[in-house]
Amino acid sequence: MNARVAAAELLIAVLDRGRALEDALVETQSFRALEGRDRAFARALVTAALRRLGGVNAVISRFLERPLPESAQHARALLHIGATQLLVLGTPPHAAVGETVEAANALRQARGFAKLINAVLRRVAREGAAILESLPPGADLPSWLYTRWRAAYGEEAPRMAQALLQEPPLDLTVKHDAAEWARKLDGVLTPTGSVRLLPFSLAEKGSGDERRKHARNDGGLSAAEPATTRQLNAPHPPAPSPQGRGGVEHLPGFSEGAWWVQDAAAALPARALGDVRGKRVLDLCAAPGGKTLQLAAAGAHVTAVDKSESRLKRLRENLARTQLAAEVVCADALEFRAAEQFDAVLLDAPCTSTGTLRRHPDVAWLRRPSDIRALAELQGQLLQAAAAQLKPGAPLVYAVCSLEPEEGPGIVAQALTQGWRRDPIRQGEIPGADDFLTPDGDLRTLPSRWPDIGGLDGFYVVRLLRH
DSSP states (O other), rough: OOOHHHHHHHHHHHHHOOOOOOHHHOOHHHHOOOOOHHHHHHHHHHHHHTHHHHHHHHHHHHHHOOOTTOOHHHHHHHHHHHHIIIIIIOOOOHHHHHHHHHHHHHHTEEEEEGGHHHHHHIIIIIIIIIHHHHHHHTHHHHHHHHHHHHHHHHHHHHHHHTTTTOOOEHHHHHHHHHHHHHHHHEEETTTTTOEOOOOHHHHSSSOOOHHHHHHHHHOSSSSOOOOOOOOOOSTTTOOOOOOOOGGGSSTTTTTTTTTEETTTTTTHHHTTOOOOTTEEEEEEETTTTHHHHHHHTOEEEEEEEEEHHHHHHHHHHHHHHHHHHOOOSSSSSSOOOSSBBBBBEEEEEEOOGGGGGTTTTTTHHHOOHHHHHHHHHHHHHHHHHHHTTBBBTTOOOEEEEEOOGGGGGHHHHTTTTEEEEEOOOTTTSSSOOGGBBTTTSSSEEOTSSSSTTTTTOOEEEEEEOOO
16 A cells, blocks of 8 residues: 555545544544654654645645645545645656655545646746745644644744654653663653653754753753764654664663653643652543653552543553553543542643644644633643642642633632632742743743754743632
């Protein structure tokens, strides 16, 4: 099966059928039929196509007299995949054009558009790069979303949009001795202590001495860590790496459970609970389980609750692999009631996930403005339901991987009128996170932070207490 055809059909699944890319990877037969490098190539193609969807579409539209008919899904997707190869991946024109046209001719649904695809891609190859370069910030995002970011973040919004165009690094949370595991994995330490495996484009920037200097001066790479970094530029683990070393399951420490994959920003909410040794902690909406593993590794007695049995299966597998223990309960967090109250609660609430677009670019095109209000309503309900689970004076950490104010500060403003009070996170409380502190003592990470080491996801974290 042709990898370009598979990438096109994955794109159709996301854009025309509204499927999340992770679901489409499982459901799309043409992708499932691929193996090894072809599978990794198809995944890289569709990820890049979604990441630069708005800009690539703007280029293509310059060379079409009229849009393709709605029924021409395969032709439209192949055209976009071909243009992405030319404009984003730097594929030589003869290969990108020739093989995309060949794929169109092989597909009954696209065959009638093969000549048009050929003509448009040749123009893209000649003129497209200059057009893409001239587009304004945010051109790769839905206009409604970027308009919101401009209103909420002002001059930071263009930098946020730019950060989303870069391939993200792979972050790991380790049980013990992060510096040693950074050395073993040929990675670096982030300022907050995650082990980061950099994409090749970042790993090759500067000599080792230059990168150590940057670490000392600008708070980027850990100055204690050797500056050599490994090339790991598959768009989503566990796609095979370029060196042929395989996915994350082949890295040192995976099979013995020394670490788990978790973005550096996603590792912050659990740390906002402070010392949890010996405490009973409730992790609500827990799957896929990175925060559950953090809390268990820190010595907490964790009850992990999620309503998705399939996602909890992955959590159980990771608990077994890391040899950590937690009580796992499949239940709706709105309805779950434990026999006794907890010493702390972590609520990483369902959200629009707009803070994760660097890893999941499909989210930008699957979400709608109406989702924000609906999810904010659910988040408020979850927060109020969690109140019954807390012992008097016990903390609750509320977190979302969303950049939308309604899902973060908006929820807190509402909570402060409903019996909650803020317990500000203090300077120095979470090493390396001071730059993320808001004036109110909450944490707000943005994709544009840490630009020299690949950024991080957008998260909002607040610690609350009941009156």
